[in-house]
Amino acid sequence: MGRLGTVDVALTPTDTDTVSWFFRSPLYKHFGLLTEYEGTFTHQGRSVTADGLCSFEYGAIPSPYLMRSTPLPPAAKAPLDHFVYQIVDLDADTQILLSRYAIGDRPFMTTAILRTHSGDGTRCRDVDFEMVELRDQSEPTPYGIPMQVPRRTRFLVKDTRGRPWLDFEGIMDTPFTYGLSTGFVTGFAWSAIWRGEEISGRRYFEYLDRRSTR
Structure with a gap:
């Protein structure tokens, strides 16, 4: 509560x-x-x-702060500087987790995990991510460096034969809230073609972009 x-x-x-x-x-x-x-x-x-x-x-x-009380120098920190994460319910029984990670401004992993009540999640490896459009205004941050945030994103998930299986577009239409590490969360509207059918809805989005600070 x-x-x-x-x-x-x-x-x-x-x-x-x-x-x-x-x-x-x-x-x-x-x-x-x-x-x-x-x-x-x-x-x-x-x-x-x-x-x-x-x-x-x-x-x-394991946390280094069990042994020290001062912040680590920047060079010793994990260099994850771009992170995209979307949790989406495709229907009442099916959820997909869409994510993209970049380290040192280089893509590290783009993945989709499909899961249902009937079993463990299935990881899809053939996944493409596109930043379709950025918002005109950057979001202010407590550390004083504004962050550019997306207005539209797209994930394209392919099956084992390389055929499009999910074509997913998100539109960030609600305010961004700071508090995910040094990034933001928000709600968004989405539309998709899933297994040949057009579907749509609303879900949850996490975003971090610290590439401009490196």
Whole structure:
């Protein structure tokens, strides 16, 4: 339970057994669970119910700050400087996790993980990402360096034969909120062609771009 502005939020998440691993190594582990939620949003005495799919995520890595109390120098920090992450429900039983990572301004990984209630996530390797359009105005940050943010993005996922399987476009039409590491989160509208069918909806977006600071 909590309050966001003038809206009271009361949601109950329930994790499923469907696990998706983003990274799995002796040094760093990061996974997500396909999760169901239900609850209410209340504003000025009026409540609406909501239910659907979401994702519970957990990551763990040994921290150098167990041994020191001062910040690491920039050269010793992980150079992840561009990150895109979109959580999308394609239907009531199917969720896809679209992500793109760049290290030192070079693409490191672009991936899509498809998952349902019936089993573990399936990782799609043949995935392309395109920054279709940036917003005219950059977003201010607490560290004083404005960040350019997208207005439109596109993911193209292909099957094992190289044929388009999901053509997905997102339009960021709500305000960006700072607080994801040194980046932002927002909601967005999307439209897609999935397995030959046109679908659309709204979902959740995470974004980080520190390339201009390097």
